[in-house]
Amino acid sequence: MRQVLRGESLKLRRSSLFIVVILVPLVVLAYELLNLTYRGEYVQKQAEMFKASSMWQYMLFDNSMLFGLGFPLAVTIIASIIANIEHQTNSWKQTLSLPISKVRIYLSKYIWLFNSLLLTTTLFAIGMVVLGKALGFEEPIPWGLLFGDSYVMLLTALPIMSFQLWLSITFKNQAFSILIGTVSSIVGLFLAAGITTRWFPLAYPSQSSTIILQYEGLGINPDLSAFVVINVFVGLMLLIVGALHFKKRDVL
Template sequence: MKNILRADRLKLKRSSLFTIVLLIPLLILAYELVNITYRSELVEQQVEMFGAGSMWMYLLYDNSLLFGLGFPLAVTLAASVIANIEHQANGWKQTLSMPISRGKIYLSKFVWLAISLFFSTTIFLIGMVLLGKGLAFEGDIPWGLLIGDCYGMLITVLPIMAFQFWLSMTIKNQAFSILIGSVSAIMGLFSAAAQTTRWFPLAYPIQSSTVILQYEGIGNNPDFSAFLVINLILGIILMFIGSKHFAKRNVQ
């Protein structure tokens, strides 16, 4: 398994994977920097109106929509890049001719998808801390909330990761999988806004922040743990199904 992971790492070095996973967190952090710096009066009004206990809480709440929409798009593009290395070079015949099980090949590429997205969320975590300290936010850094927001998102998108990865691996035309991922992210945004559809898996990333706007103001998200458990189980199931399907399918 180590040799497969090493071989995939060499292939990914020549791709745009890490540029993609860096782009989403950096764009969100740049937006927050501009928003807080140049719209400081409006931000202060919103902090008071939303009942945020601190600027840290406001930052977490403000990021939840952008990160919940942007991260599934990063998942879609990253999965496409990893799969397209084989599709573009017509390398499946050579790859699958090696005396290695298809399940391990599939798992190796999924591991690199997870590693790249872990890297993305870590950059986002570090960026939020630096942003808050650089703008002199008052109070202690809420490490628990920040870590929960970043790595909780990684767990919340597991079903999307598993589905988009399977789609990208089995369909050569990557425009199709990217279209499906983009539409799904937008559908998740609208699904999260309605009580009847907010428990659909596509709606989870938008709601996976550790804080949420309630009647009394911004506070802890009571459904956060449920989102993590549901998506962890669902993600593992979809990953297993995708791996089994890939192992049995004739890939050209």
């Protein structure tokens, strides 16, 4: 498996993968920097109105929707980049002719997708700490909430990861998979607003923040553990289905 992963890394070095990995957290953090710098008084009033216990808490809530939209889009683009290497060079036949099981090839691409997004969430978590300190937040750093906000997002996006990778590998035209991923990301925001539809997997990323707005103000997300369990299960099931479908195909 290590050799397969190493082979994937050699292919990905010539791609724009790492630009996307870095760009997503930078965009979200840039938005927060501008928002908290140039709209400081308004943000302070908003934090008081929402009864935020600290500016850290308000910042986590404020960027949850933006990151909830941006992260699924990052999943879509990164999955497309990883799958498109073979599509662009028409090398699927050559890849599948290697003395390696198709399931391992499929899983290697999934591992690269997961690790790339893990790096994205790590950069986001570190950037949040740096941003809060740079803006002079006086309260102690809520490490659990900060890292929870970042890595829980990764877990709640597992179904999207499994589906988008399968879609990107199955269809050569990457415009199709990117279109589906983009529309799904936007639809997820609307689904999250409904009482019943918020339990659809597409709606989870925008609800995976540790902090949500409740009737009494900002507080800990009570449904977070349920979101994680459901998404890990659904994500693994979709991964297995995708790997089995890939195994049955002769030439892509």
